[in-house]
Amino acid sequence: MRAKIDDVAKLAGVSKTTVSRVMNKRGYLSDKTIKKVHDAMEELNYRPNVVARQLFKQETKLVGLIFPTVDNPFFGQLIASMEKILFKNGFKTLIGNSMNDSEKEKKYLRDLMAHQVDGLIVGAHNQGISEYDNANLPIVSIDRIVNDDIPVISSDNYQGGILATKLLIDNNCKVIIHTNGPQELKTPAQNRRLAYEKTMRENGLKPIVYTLDFNIGYDQKDRFFRNIFKEHPNVDGMFLSNDMDAAQVRDIASELGYQIPNDLKIVGYDGADTTRILLPDLTTIVQPIDKMAEEAVKMLIERMIDNGAGRDKVIPVKLHRGKTV
Amino acid sequence: MRAKIDDVAKLAGVSKTTVSRVMNKRGYLSDKTIKKVHDAMEELNYRPNVVARQLFKQETKLVGLIFPTVDNPFFGQLIASMEKILFKNGFKTLIGNSMNDSEKEKKYLRDLMAHQVDGLIVGAHNQGISEYDNANLPIVSIDRIVNDDIPVISSDNYQGGILATKLLIDNNCKVIIHTNGPQELKTPAQNRRLAYEKTMRENGLKPIVYTLDFNIGYDQKDRFFRNIFKEHPNVDGMFLSNDMDAAQVRDIASELGYQIPNDLKIVGYDGADTTRILLPDLTTIVQPIDKMAEEAVKMLIERMIDNGAGRDKVIPVKLHRGKTV
DNA sequence: AAAAATATGACAACCGGTTGACATATTCTG
DNA sequence: CAGAATATGTCAACCGGTTGTCATATTTTT
Numbered sequence: 159m160r161a162k163i164d165d166v167a168k169l170a171g172v173s174k175t176t177v178s179r180v181m182n183k184r185g186y187l188s189d190k191t192i193k194k195v196h197d198a199m200e201e202l203n204y205r206p207n208v209v210a211r212q213l214f215k216q217e218t219k220l221v222g223l224i225f226p227t228v229d230n231p232f233f234g235q236l237i238a239s240m241e242k243i244l245f246k247n248g249f250k251t252l253i254g255n256s257m258n259d260s261e262k263e264k265k266y267l268r269d270l271m272a273h274q275v276d277g278l279i280v281g282a283h284n285q286g287i288s289e290y291d292n293a294n295l296p297i298v299s300i301d302r303i304v305n306d307d308i309p310v311i312s313s314d315n316y317q318g319g320i321l322a323t324k325l326l327i328d329n330n331c332k333v334i335i336h337t338n339g340p341q342e343l344k345t346p347a348q349n350r351r352l353a354y355e356k357t358m359r360e361n362g363l364k365p366i367v368y369t370l371d372f373n374i375g376y377d378q379k380d381r382f383f384r385n386i387f388k389e390h391p392n393v394d395g396m397f398l399s400n401d402m403d404a405a406q407v408r409d410i411a412s413e414l415g416y417q418i419p420n421d422l423k424i425v426g427y428d429g430a431d432t433t434r435i436l437l438p439d440l441t442t443i444v445q446p447i448d449k450m451a452e453e454a455v456k457m458l459i460e461r462m463i464d465n466g467a468g469r470d471k472v473i474p475v476k477l478h479r480g481k482t483v
Numbered sequence: 484m485r486a487k488i489d490d491v492a493k494l495a496g497v498s499k500t501t502v503s504r505v506m507n508k509r510g511y512l513s514d515k516t517i518k519k520v521h522d523a524m525e526e527l528n529y530r531p532n533v534v535a536r537q538l539f540k541q542e543t544k545l546v547g548l549i550f551p552t553v554d555n556p557f558f559g560q561l562i563a564s565m566e567k568i569l570f571k572n573g574f575k576t577l578i579g580n581s582m583n584d585s586e587k588e589k590k591y592l593r594d595l596m597a598h599q600v601d602g603l604i605v606g607a608h609n610q611g612i613s614e615y616d617n618a619n620l621p622i623v624s625i626d627r628i629v630n631d632d633i634p635v636i637s638s639d640n641y642q643g644g645i646l647a648t649k650l651l652i653d654n655n656c657k658v659i660i661h662t663n664g665p666q667e668l669k670t671p672a673q674n675r676r677l678a679y680e681k682t683m684r685e686n687g688l689k690p691i692v693y694t695l696d697f698n699i700g701y702d703q704k705d706r707f708f709r710n711i712f713k714e715h716p717n718v719d720g721m722f723l724s725n726d727m728d729a730a731q732v733r734d735i736a737s738e739l740g741y742q743i744p745n746d747l748k749i750v751g752y753d754g755a756d757t758t759r760i761l762l763p764d765l766t767t768i769v770q771p772i773d774k775m776a777e778e779a780v781k782m783l784i785e786r787m788i789d790n791g792a793g794r795d796k797v798i799p800v801k802l803h804r805g806k807t808v
Numbered sequence: 809a810a811a812a813a814t815a816t817g818a819c820a821a822c823c824g825g826t827t828g829a830c831a832t833a834t835t836c837t838g
Numbered sequence: 839c840a841g842a843a844t845a846t847g848t849c850a851a852c853c854g855g856t857t858g859t860c861a862t863a864t865t866t867t868t
Contacts, residue, residue, distance in 0.1 A: 160619070162824060162825085163824065163825060164824090172846075172847085173846070173847050173848070174825085174847095174848095175826090175827085175846080175847070175848080175849095176845090176846060176847075178825070178826060178827080179846090181825095181826095182826080182827095184826095184827085185844095185845080185846085186843080186844045186845045186846080187844090187845070187846085188844080188845060188846085191845075191846075203617065205593060205596055205597045206597060206824085206825070207538075207597070207599060207823085207824050207825065208597045208598045208599065208825095209534055209537045209538045209543065209598070209599050209823085209824080209825090210538055210823070210824035210825035210826085210853090211824080211825055211826075212534045212825095212853090213532075213534045213535055213538050213823090213824085213825080213852090213853045213854065213855090214824090214825060214826050214827085214852070214853045215825090215826075215853085216853070218534065220577075220598075227563050228553045228559050228562055228563045228566070229556075229559040229560045229562070229563035229564075229756070229757065230559070230757065231554075231556075231757065234553050234554040234555070234559040235554045237553055237554070238552050238553045238554035238580050239554075241553070241578060241579075241580050242580060242582075245579075245580075250577055250579075250594060250595075250598060251577065251578050252545075252575055252576065252577055252578075253566060253576050253577075253578050254566075254570075254575075255563050255566050255567060255570075257567075268530065269575060270575075271530055272530045272531060272532070272533045273533050273534070273545075273575060274532060274533065274534050292528065294485070376760060401761075402757070402760055402761065405760060405761045405762075406760060409763060431554070432554065432555065432556065432727070432757075433761065435701060435727055435730060435731060436726075436727065436730045436758065436761045436762055437730075437761055437762075438734060487854060487855085488854065488855060489854090497816075497817085498816070498817050498818070499817095499818095499855090500816080500817065500818075500819090500856090500857085501815090501816060501817075503855070503856060503857080504816090506855095506856095507856075507857095509856095509857085510814095510815080510816090511813080511814045511815045511816080512814090512815070512816085513814085513815060513816090516815080516816080531854085531855070532853085532854050532855065533855095534853085534854080534855090535823090535853070535854035535855035535856085536854080536855055536856075537823090537855095538822090538823045538824065538825090538853085538854085538855080539822070539823045539854090539855060539856050539857085540823085540855090540856075541823070
């Protein structure tokens with residue numbers, strides 16, 4: 159049986175209250191008593207039952223993260239980074255991989271609330287989950303517009319869209335295709351499309367946008383991309399919505415006989431550390447993932463304290479010059 | 484203020500006990516009462532406070548995962564997979580990214596225990612953390628030998644070592660270098676080295692093993708690998724400890740003028756889905772990551788129930804023929 | 809009609825800490 | 839030396855559910 163506060167009190171020869179005081183550093187305490195208590199805790203290998211404390215304090219020091227999946231270079235780095243910062247601030251992290259399944263996301267939301275998490279950071283790609291509206295909980299979102307009350311942290315997608323499109327145009331591409339997520343999905347990533355379309359038009363070029371779900375599998379994407387090449391065999395520039403897609407497109411294009419970057423130039427998006435290591439040659443727009451994680455946690459903690467508004471935050475991106483342009 | 488059980492009881496016109504009975508499906512209950520209670524819960528948007536329940540039941544339905552980091556194709560997939568299965572079994576997942584820092588791992592272990600997790604699955608790469616010995620908690624380990632009481636799930640590293648080495652030898656490599664983690668670190672991955680050494684000797688070749696820490700950074704690894712090429716410019720085969728390293732080595736080798744696979748053949752390890760998508764050409768030994776996740780969770784749940792021994796489990800690997808051999 | 813099964817309520821103890829109120833004793837300060 | 843500051847104790851309420859005991863009332867079964 160695990161030791162409890164009474165056991166410690168008994169062994170240290172003090173009262174339960176004093177032990178609690180030592181743990182919480184409240185009231186007057188002599189060094190001698192503090193030492194006695196610590197020794198007793200040590201000897202019994204005592205760990206306060208956080209659950210009991212949670213119940214009384216009405217705070218759990220738990221933060222829930224709801225994202226599509228941790229198994230992805232972008233989200234993996236984002237989540238690892240947030241977890242690290244949360245840990246530093248005394249929070250533990252509960253994860254929920256919602257896998258772009260609204261039902262699962264709702265269930266996670268309910269469950270995490272039942273677990274009395276002190277706050278949530280969300281970035282799942284689902285729409286219209288009304289439960290967020292009356293969650294009555296500090297929430298911060300990353301790259302996803304949930305509702306008016308929830309501040310959104312994102313990188314400068316518009317700037318990223320301009321950077322990528324300009325780069326392709328400056329390198330003499332004429333038929334440039336852009337892929338993005340569904341427009342119904344309210345996400346700042348749509349700003350890339352807007353920037354792309356505007357930049358194309360300003361340069362007298364016709365925007366060609368293909369929409370693809372984030373959550374379709376590898377084989378389905380394969381068919382999707384091959385279809386693009388069938389419909390636009392003369393494509394000479396592509397601006398993809400993420401690096402994994404860019405890698406896949408590059409492989410398909412090579413297989414179809416396109417020389418990269420001579421016949422076809424490719425720009426990816428995200429620039430997570432892992433992809434940068436695995437594919438250093440891929441030209442991509444680098445999102446400041448760690449910085450986004452930092453801002454998200456910072457904003458969440460602010461909201462926990464003063465319940466303040468905390469408005470949307472946009473962080474600049476930068477270009478990584480690889481060899482695919 | 485969030486609704487509590489008394490509010491539901493009042494609204495439904497029943498007693499607190501009855502509400503609890505409805506929630507836990509205990510005792511005799513009429514359909515009418517059940518409906519009344521459910522309606523009241525609905526109306527108040529009632530969510531039972533899991534913390535209170537946890538305190539009484541002495542069970543949290545939380546499982547802690549302690550791994551180096553979620554930001555890695557192998558661990559990312561492993562963790563995502565485990566989380567999914569745990570969720571299906573009614574557990575929530577608390578993550579700890581120990582980053583190969585013993586102190587951090589100890590802190591996580593303590594904290595997670597304080598949080599009263601019902602079980603732990605660990606795979607962090609640290610040695611001699613004695614706290615595990617008297618954790619008095621169901622624990623399962625992945626790819627890491629912690630102590631005699633904790634069962635280890637791993638893929639067949641010995642078989643993987645043979646597969647990789649044989650492949651290189653069969654393709655006429657003579658100077659084959661293998662990299663692995665520190666030998667002090669008790670992990671089944673050392674079996675790859677044993678298999679490599681044995682296979683090399685059986686074929687009259689001299690084993691050359693380089694040891695590198697998992698946790699050193701990109702630049703440090705760069706120097707490390709370049710040094711290998713300096714010391715063994717005639718190397719014609721390499722069997723790396725993971726795919727990220729293999730990718731890095733491939734880039735360095737290309738830069739140094741080696742033609743791959745003509746001058747130099749490379750075999751990686753892990754074969755996570757993400758790396759397979761990003762680097763389909765990389766020849767690698769594929770670990771059955773999802774299967775390992777499944778077995779780990781299964782064994783943990785078994786241990787929770789009957790506290791049974793549950794012995795080590797080894798799962799076969801397979802070869803992915805890319806184009807680097 | 810008696811016995812058994814079903815349905816519900818009231819009450820209190822319990823899980824393991826935290827905290828406020830109050831009491832008492834020792835030590836320090838002016 | 840009185841009063842303040844320091845140090846510790848006892849006690850009980852509290853956080854929000856769960857559960858066992860006992861009581862009572864209504865149905866169903868034999």
